Amino acid sequence: MVSKRLVAGASALAFVSWGALVGGSLMMSQADATEWPVWDRVAQCESSGNWSINTGNGYYGGVQFSLSTWAAFGGREYAYYPHHATQAQQVAIARRTLHGQGPGAWPVCSVKAGLTRESGGADRYAQPEDGSTAPAPAPSNELAVNGDLDRPTIIAMQKWVGTNTDGIWGPATTRALQTKVGASVTGVRDRQTTVRVQTVVGSNPDGIWGPATTRALQTYLLNGGGGTAPAPAPAPEPAPAPGGDLAVNGVLDRPTVVAMQAWVGTNPDGIWGPATTRAVQAKVGVSVDGVRGPETTRGVQRVVGSTVDGIWGPATTRALQTYLNNLG
Numbered sequence: 001m002v003s004k005r006l007v008a009g010a011s012a013l014a015f016v017s018w019g020a021l022v023g024g025s026l027m028m029s030q031a032d033a034t035e036w037p038v039w040d041r042v043a044q045c046e047s048s049g050n051w052s053i054n055t056g057n058g059y060y061g062g063v064q065f066s067l068s069t070w071a072a073f074g075g076r077e078y079a080y081y082p083h084h085a086t087q088a089q090q091v092a093i094a095r096r097t098l099h100g101q102g103p104g105a106w107p108v109c110s111v112k113a114g115l116t117r118e119s120g121g122a123d124r125y126a127q128p129e130d131g132s133t134a135p136a137p138a139p140s141n142e143l144a145v146n147g148d149l150d151r152p153t154i155i156a157m158q159k160w161v162g163t164n165t166d167g168i169w170g171p172a173t174t175r176a177l178q179t180k181v182g183a184s185v186t187g188v189r190d191r192q193t194t195v196r197v198q199t200v201v202g203s204n205p206d207g208i209w210g211p212a213t214t215r216a217l218q219t220y221l222l223n224g225g226g227g228t229a230p231a232p233a234p235a236p237e238p239a240p241a242p243g244g245d246l247a248v249n250g251v252l253d254r255p256t257v258v259a260m261q262a263w264v265g266t267n268p269d270g271i272w273g274p275a276t277t278r279a280v281q282a283k284v285g286v287s288v289d290g291v292r293g294p295e296t297t298r299g300v301q302r303v304v305g306s307t308v309d310g311i312w313g314p315a316t317t318r319a320l321q322t323y324l325n326n327l328g
Helices: 003-010 012-023 038-047 069-070 087-101 111-114 150-162 171-181 189-202 211-225 256-266 274-284 296-304 314-325
Strands: none
Touching: 038 087, 038 111, 069 087, 150 171, 171 189, 189 211, 256 274, 256 314, 274 296, 274 314, 296 314
């Protein structure tokens, strides 16, 4: 493919001549969506190719713009937040950024993806190649149930947990949230933190923070969880002993985790972390590595009489709950 730089330089007269034929306006060819495929590789590295991603880490969209970079290179022509812009609009701002900052703006992923000024189409004045120019609606400052971990949601959560309301989810916010929901206070937004938040806000406690968890959090905050003063931390639920009246509800809630911990002989704190995983692995006879993967799940499924498919879902949890109730 002939590079745009060559077309713009060596063939400039040809373009001007063609422009004269159509009334003096320069006619530029419309590049298709694969004109700069390197950006798909950068996005795959930065965000697993999700151009609408917002995890609350202060970086947004397919190539993970900060708000300051997005604004500095004209992104707000299209949307306030990068992930609200189209893929073509994000690529246009990425090309402007590449012109201004070079591949080092993506220090790791530029190397992995083979991004250079030439391969990425560095251009101070890059425009969306699908012709889209209409800006996205300005973001509302009101909390909405939209599954988007946006600034209003983070601010409302920060009010709820009693930390600085700057709209940026950093380690301080994570520590305050962990304290609020009764998770281990590490400052790292890990799986046990997500599970505890999900349990409090009424989402499926699968340890994966996605749109469903965000919507549950938003609903919870709108229903009073996010008032001006922090709400009291949820009261610990009673820890049932194996052989007791554990609810068979398919939810991996705190009573279930505590009962399981009592069964495998580890600290019954209701948090499924690496120590609990190692104890479970030893109990069911699989490799003890502290990682709850398919092998561990299959080991538990074999013991509790669930379908052995390596996928931990409600059916496995119900089988575990039934098994624990029948102990003793």
